[in-house]
Amino acid sequence: xxRRTFLKTGAAxxxxxxIAAPYVARAQSGPVRxxxxxxxxxxxAAGGREMVDGFNMYFEEHGGEIAxxxxxxxxxxxxxxxxxxxQKARRLVEQANVSMLFGDLLxxxxxxxxxxxxxxxxxxxxxxxxxxxxTQRARIKNVVRVxxxxxxxxxxxxxxxxxxxxWRKVATVSQxxxxxxxxxxxxxxxxxxxxxxxxxxxxHPLNTSDFSPYLGQLANLGVDAVFAMETGADATRLMQxxxxxxxxxxxxxxxxxxxxxxxxxxTMGDEVDGVIVxxxxxxxxxxxxxxxxxxxxxxxxxxxxSLYGFSMYSGAMWVDEALKTVKGNVEDRxxxxxxxxxTDLTGSPLGKVVKLDDYGNPIxxxxxxxxxxxxxxxxxxxxxxQYPNVSQFWTYDPATYMxxxxxxxxxxxxxxx
Amino acid sequence: xxxxxxxxxxxxxxxxxxLAAVACGALxxxxxxxxxxxxxxxxxxxxxxxxxxxxxxxxxxGYTGRTPLCHGAIFGVATYVVxxxxxxxxxxxxxxxxxxxxxxxxxxxxxxxxxxxxxxxFLLLTLALGMIVWGVCLRWTxxxxxxxxxxxxxxxxxxxxxxxxxxxxxxxxxxITFLMWRFVRSPFGMTLxxxxxxxxxxxxxxxxxxLHLFLAFTISGFFAGLAGAIYAVFNDFxxxxxxxxxxxxEGLLMAITGGIGTLFGAFIGAAAIIGLENLxxxxxxxxxxxxxxxxxxxxxxxxxxxxxxxxDLLGRRAx
Numbered sequence: 001x002x003r004r005t006f007l008k009t010g011a012a013x014x015x016x017x018x019i020a021a022p023y024v025a026r027a028q029s030g031p032v033r034x035x036x037x038x039x040x041x042x043x044x045a046a047g048g049r050e051m052v053d054g055f056n057m058y059f060e061e062h063g064g065e066i067a068x069x070x071x072x073x074x075x076x077x078x079x080x081x082x083x084x085x086x087q088k089a090r091r092l093v094e095q096a097n098v099s100m101l102f103g104d105l106l107x108x109x110x111x112x113x114x115x116x117x118x119x120x121x122x123x124x125x126x127x128x129x130x131x132x133x134x135t136q137r138a139r140i141k142n143v144v145r146v147x148x149x150x151x152x153x154x155x156x157x158x159x160x161x162x163x164x165x166x167w168r169k170v171a172t173v174s175q176x177x178x179x180x181x182x183x184x185x186x187x188x189x190x191x192x193x194x195x196x197x198x199x200x201x202x203x204h205p206l207n208t209s210d211f212s213p214y215l216g217q218l219a220n221l222g223v224d225a226v227f228a229m230e231t232g233a234d235a236t237r238l239m240q241x242x243x244x245x246x247x248x249x250x251x252x253x254x255x256x257x258x259x260x261x262x263x264x265x266x267t268m269g270d271e272v273d274g275v276i277v278x279x280x281x282x283x284x285x286x287x288x289x290x291x292x293x294x295x296x297x298x299x300x301x302x303x304x305x306s307l308y309g310f311s312m313y314s315g316a317m318w319v320d321e322a323l324k325t326v327k328g329n330v331e332d333r334x335x336x337x338x339x340x341x342x343t344d345l346t347g348s349p350l351g352k353v354v355k356l357d358d359y360g361n362p363i364x365x366x367x368x369x370x371x372x373x374x375x376x377x378x379x380x381x382x383x384x385x386q387y388p389n390v391s392q393f394w395t396y397d398p399a400t401y402m403x404x405x406x407x408x409x410x411x412x413x414x415x416x417x
Numbered sequence: 418x419x420x421x422x423x424x425x426x427x428x429x430x431x432x433x434x435x436l437a438a439v440a441c442g443a444l445x446x447x448x449x450x451x452x453x454x455x456x457x458x459x460x461x462x463x464x465x466x467x468x469x470x471x472x473x474x475x476x477x478x479g480y481t482g483r484t485p486l487c488h489g490a491i492f493g494v495a496t497y498v499v500x501x502x503x504x505x506x507x508x509x510x511x512x513x514x515x516x517x518x519x520x521x522x523x524x525x526x527x528x529x530x531x532x533x534x535x536x537x538x539f540l541l542l543t544l545a546l547g548m549i550v551w552g553v554c555l556r557w558t559x560x561x562x563x564x565x566x567x568x569x570x571x572x573x574x575x576x577x578x579x580x581x582x583x584x585x586x587x588x589x590x591x592x593i594t595f596l597m598w599r600f601v602r603s604p605f606g607m608t609l610x611x612x613x614x615x616x617x618x619x620x621x622x623x624x625x626x627x628l629h630l631f632l633a634f635t636i637s638g639f640f641a642g643l644a645g646a647i648y649a650v651f652n653d654f655x656x657x658x659x660x661x662x663x664x665x666x667e668g669l670l671m672a673i674t675g676g677i678g679t680l681f682g683a684f685i686g687a688a689a690i691i692g693l694e695n696l697x698x699x700x701x702x703x704x705x706x707x708x709x710x711x712x713x714x715x716x717x718x719x720x721x722x723x724x725x726x727x728x729d730l731l732g733r734r735a736x
Contacts (some may be wrong), residue, residue: 040702077702082566082656087463091695094579095456108565112654115568119577119653131565176556177564408558 031070032323032330035092037103037113042080044105044232047263047308051103051128053301054309058316061296066316067323074098078109085109086116093122099330100125102315105308107131107179114143123330123337127315128308132182135361135392137402142333144340144360147314147348149280150392151179152186152407154257155227157366157387157394158278159190162254167224169197173214173238174229174256176203176409183229183256185407190394192415199223203409208234211241219247228255235259236268243271252276260371262306265379272379275371280364281310281350284374284382289351304380305349314348321345357391359398366390434731442684443591450583458579460695462651464687465590469644471671471683472597476637478669479678480601481630482613483539487527487547488641489664494550495520495645496655497561500569509573509650516646517639523550524638525631532630535616547665555657566656571649586647593643594681600636601680609633641668674715676722685723 036055039048052075059071074096078085085104089112092098100123104110110129117124118140125144126134130151134143162170170191174180180203188198199221202214218226226247230238235258242248248271257279258264265272283294283304293313297305305313322343323330330336345354345362354362367383374380393401405411446465450458470492478484495516502512527546534542554561561567576582600606608629611619620626649655658664671690675682693711698704719726 041705077698077704081658082654083652083658086652086654087459087695088698090459091456094459095454106564108656108658111565111568112656115654178558178562179564181558410559 029069031072032066032328033072033074033096033098034066035089035096035098035101036073036075037078037085037088037092037101037109038075039080039105039109040075040077044080047105047232047306048077048080050263050306050308051105051312054297054305054312055102055316057297057300057309058313058320062320066320067326067328069328078104080106080109082106082108082112086112089113089116093117093120099123100319100336102127102319103312104129110134114140117142121333123333123340125315125319125340127311130179130182132392133406135357135359137406139359142337144337144356145362146318146340146356147311147345147354147362149364150361151182152189153361153364153390153392153394154278154280154366155183155187155229156190157390158227158254158276158368159187159196160194160387161278161368161385162191162225162227163194163196165225165252167252168195169199169221169223170225170227171200171202171218171221171223172198172227172229173202173204173211173218175206175208175231175234177206178408179231180229181409181412182407184227185412186394187227189413189415192413198412198414201412204234206234209237211238212245215241215245215247218251219245223251225252225254228253228259230255230259232264235264239268239271239275248274257369258307260369260381262304262380263308265371266303266306268379272371273373276368276384277381278366278368278387279307279381280354280362280366281307282367282369282381282383283310284369284372284380285351285367286383287351289347290349293349304378310349314345314350317348318343318345321347357393357398359392361392363389363391439681442681446587446684450580455579458583459651460691462579462583462586464684464691465586466644466648466651467668467671467691468684468687469590469593469647470641470668471675471686472594472680473637473640473644474668475672475675475677475680475683476597476601476609476640477633478672479680480606480613481609481633481637483532483535483630483634484669485531485543485634485637486540486662486665486669487531487543487550488637488668489662489666490547490550490660491520491524491527491638491641492645492648492668493554493655493660493664494523495642496649496652496659497554497567499571499646499649500567500653500655501560503569503571503649503653504567509571512571513646513650516649517642520642520645521635521639524641525635528631528634528638532627532634544662544665547660547662551657551660551662554660562656564657566654566659568654569649571653572651576650582651586651589643589647593640597640598680605629605632670712672722674712674722676725676728679722679724679728682722682724689723 038051039045064071076088078088102125104113105128107129110126111131114134121142123142125146127148130149132150132152135145172184174184228238242253254276257277260275260277322340326335326339341356352365357363366387368385369381370384371379372382474488498516498519499512502515531542576585608624612626616626671686672683674689675686697707
C-alpha cells in the first residue's frame with residue numbers, strides 16, 4: 001500500500017466512523033441485533049474464531065434472518081480477559097443496543113458478563129461456558145445455556161461406563177482450575193459412588209510443557225484407567241507424551257471431551273487413537289443429520305467441526321426456533337426468555353431432540369465416543385455407547401445435589417469406602 | 418529520569434497557564450458525560466480510575482526515580498478485598514476502607530523489600546513481588562475463586578446509574594488528585610525529587626533516604642489502592658487478570674504516555690490508552706498492533722510523554 005492509498009483508506013475509515021457508530025431505533029419489524037463475544041485475540045483465539053464461524057454459518061444458511069427478521073451480528077473480541085469481556089458486553093448493551101448477548105469461551109469471561117447481565121436483565125446465551133454454578137447454585141434467570149453443557153455433566157456417564165468395563169481404580173490428571181476441578185469432580189463422585197477408587201489426583205498449572213513427573217507417578221500407581229482433563233495445547237502435549245512414555249496401550253486413557261475435540265486432534269497423529277471421552281456431540285456419528293452438518297461445515301471451512309463451531313451453530317438455532325414461537329418478539333424479554341426455556345431443539349446437528357431442564361441447562365443423550373480414523377484418514381470421535389437423557393444432575397435430586405459444595409481442588413465428591 | 422536543572426528547594430508557584438490547563442481538563446471531564454452516549458460514560462469512569470493508578474505510578478516513577486512494576490497488583494489487592502467484603506454482606510464504605518488498608522499494607526511490605534534496590538533491579542524486584550500477588554489470587558481458590566474470580570455487588574443502590582456513579586467517581590478523583598498534587602509539591606515531595614536526582618547528595622545532606630523511599634512507596638501504594646477500590650465498585654467483579662502483570666504495565670504505560678513526572682499527564686495517558694483501545698477495537702481485530710504502533714510513535718516523537726512534550730514546547734517558546 002503506498003502512502004496515497006493509505007491516506008485514502010484512512011480518510012474512508014474516518015468518514016465511515018460516524019456512520020458505523022451504531023444507532024438503532026427499536027421496532028419489532030426492524031433487525032434483531034445480537035452481540036457476539038468471542039476471544040479473537042489471546043490464548044484461545046483459534047477457538048474464538050470457530051465460535052464466530054459456527055454462529056455466522058447458521059444465519060448464512062437461513063438467509064440472514066431470525067424468526068423472519070433480519071439479523072445483525074455484532075462481534076466483539078473479549079481477548080480471553082474478563083475485564084475486557086465486561087467492557088465489551090457493556091458496549092454491546094449500552095451503545096450497540098443489542099437484544100441479546102451470545103458467547104464467550106473461557107469461564108472467567110462468561111462469569112464476568114453473567115454478573116453484569118444479572119443487574120440489567122439482558123438475555124445472555126452461553127453455548128460454551130461450562131461453569132457448573134451458572135445453571136445451578138448461582139443461577140441467573142436471564143442466563144441460559146442453550147446448546148451448552150455443565151462441566152460435570154458428561155464425565156458422570158463416562159464414570160458409569162468405566163465401571164461397566166470392570167475398572168475399579170483410576171487416577172486423574174487435570175489442569176488446575178475450576179473447569180478441571182468440576183469435570184474431575186463429576187467423574188470421581190460417580191465413579192466412587194459406584195464402588196470405584198480414586199488412587200491419585202494430579203493438578204498441574206495451565207500450559208505445562210513437561211508431563212513426565214505426572215506420567216511417571218501415574219505409571220506406578222497400578223490403575224485400571226487414567227482420566228485426563230486438558231484443553232488446548234496441554235491436551236496435545238499430554239496425549240503426545242502419554243504415547244511417547246509408552247503408557248498408551250498399557251493403561252486406557254479416558255477423559256474430558258475437550259481433550260479430543262477437533263480443535264485439538266485436528267493436527268495430531270496416531271497418539272490420539274483410541275482415547276475415550278463422553279460428549280453430546282460426536283462428529284463421527286453415523287446419524288444422517290450429523291453427517292450432513294459435518295459435510296456442510298467441512299465444505300465451508302475445510303475442516304471438521306469442533307465443539308465451538310457446533311455449539312454456537314446449535315445455540316443460534318435454538319434461539320431462532322424459540323423466537324419463531326413468539327413471532328420474533330425479542331423486545332419483551334420475559335416472553336422471549338420464557339419461549340427459549342420452553343423450546344425443544346429439534347433440528348440440531350445432534351439429530352435428536354434436546355430440551356432444557358428447569359435451570360436452563362440442556363438434557364442430552366450422551367455418547368461415549370472413541371477417537372478413530374475416519375474415512376478421510378483424519379481422526380475423529382465415533383460414538384460407541386449411548387446414555388439417554390443425561391441432565392446436569394445425573395441421577396441426583398437437584399435440590400439435594402445443590403446442597404453439596406461446588407467442586408474444587410479440595411472437594412471432589414469422593415465417597416470414602 | 419535525568420533532569421536538566423536541580424529542582425528548586427521550594428515549589429515554584431503554579432503557573433497561570435498550568436492552572437488554566439488543569440481547569441480546562443477538569444471542565445472537560447465534568448461536562449463530557451452530558452454530551453456523550455451513555456456507554457461512553459462508563460469509559461470515562463474507567464479513564465478517571467486508571468488515571469489515579471497512573472498518578473500513583475508517577476509518584477514513584479516520575480518523582481522518586483524508581484519505576485515500579487507491581488502497582489497493578491497493589492491496585493488489585495484493594496479490588497479483591499472490596500469484592501470479597503461485599504460478597505459477605507459488608508457495606509461498601511467499610512469495604513473500601515479495608516481494601517485501601519490492605520493495599521497500603523501490601524505496599525508497605527513490598528516497599529521494605531524493594532527500596533534497597535534501584536534501576537533495573539527495582540523494576541525486576543517489583544515485577545516479582547507483583548507476580549506473587551497474582552499467583553496467590555490464582556491458586557488460593559477457596560478465597561479468591563481462582564481463575565473464575567469473584568463476583569460481588571459492591572455498588573450501592575444510590576450510585577447504580579451511570580451518571581450518578583460517574584460524578585461520584587469524578588468528585589473522589591478530584592479530591593485524590595488534589596491530595597497527590599499537594600503531596601508531590603510538599604517539602605516531602607521535594608525531597609523525593611532530590612533523591613531522584615542525586616541519592617548520594619541527599620544522603621550527605623542528612624536526609625534519611627531509605628525512610629523517604631519507604632514512605633513514598635507506601636503512599637503511592639495507598640493511592641493505587643484507592644483506585645483499585647473504586648474500580649471494584651465500578652466493575653463488581655475481579656479475577657486474576659486485575660492483578661496480573663499486564664495491569665501494572667498498563668498503569669506504567671499510561672504514566673509514560675502522558676508524561677512521567679507531570680502527574681496530570683496520567684489523565685492524558687489513561688484517556689489515550691483506554692479511549693484508543695475502545696475506538697480501535699471497533700474497527701479492527703488487530704487493535705493491539707495499532708496500540709503498539711502508537712507507543713512506538715510516542716516514544717520516538719515524544720519520549721517525555723504528551724504532557725511533557727507540550728511543556729517542553731511551551732518552555733522553548735517562552736525563552
